Amino acid sequence: MARRRVAILISGRGSNMTALIEAARAKDYPADIVLVISNIAGAGGLAKAQDAGIETATVESKPFGKDREAFERKLHDVLVAHDIELVCLAGFLRLLTPWFVKQWEGRMLNIHPALLPSYRGLHTHERALADGVKIHGATVHFVVPEMDSGPIVMQGAVAVRDDDTVEILAARVLGVEHQIYPDSLQLVASGRTRLENGLCKTDASGSPDDSLISPAVI
Ligand code: GRF
Secondary structure (H helix, E strand, O other): OOOEEEEEEEOOOOHHHHHHHHHOOOOOOOEEEEEEEEOOOOOHHHHHHHHOOOEEEEOOOHHHOOOHHHHHHHHHHHHHHOOOOEEEEOOOOOOOOHHHHHHOOOOEEEEEOOOOOOOOOOOHHHHHHHHOOOEEEEEEEEOOOOOOOOOEEEEEEEEOOOOOOHHHHHHHHHHHHHHHHHHHHHHHHOOOEEEEOOEEEEOOOOOOOOOOOOOOOO
16 A cells, blocks of 8 residues: 655644654555644754655744634645645644644544543643542544544553652653554554544554553552
């Protein structure tokens, strides 16, 4: 099967972007990262993408002010001009309009630093710590018009420790993000996922021994 042409949209440092680019170096990976677009000029991830030999573009959202759709039309034109088949949002700090989401329905993924549907929105790690949850994590999902919703492709969990700070917990979750985003794109790009009644189904299965219980009583 031909490798799917993927664009990554970023606004910042792009560590998930880097994880996707590295995974796609494998010969048998089913996707090619052909384009990285930032809505912020000079975003840290742009230089990393260029170093990796990936074409980059900047489509600034700021000049469009509140006209979100006008910005998105420009973005969409760039994606279409590059024959993009799948879009990965990776720290892309823009709310998307229903119009844009519709253009990429079933073809756009996002990563969120929490176990959805818990902790939609911002400051997920602070809120998880404040609630005293014992297990936290990250989710890759298809993008739908409602923020941080949409069919879940994959989740990764981490234990939360009593002495965790926001930074320590964020770093632990980020490690999981860097695993589940490339794995999710692999499943989606190879056609191993299907959307049924608003849910994402796959023939992949979890290993039976990967339960996570926290805290462990030793
Ligand atoms: C990640 O925590 C991701 O889950 C969230 O934004 C952050 C982006 O980080 N959507 P990076 O730019 O990929 O390093």
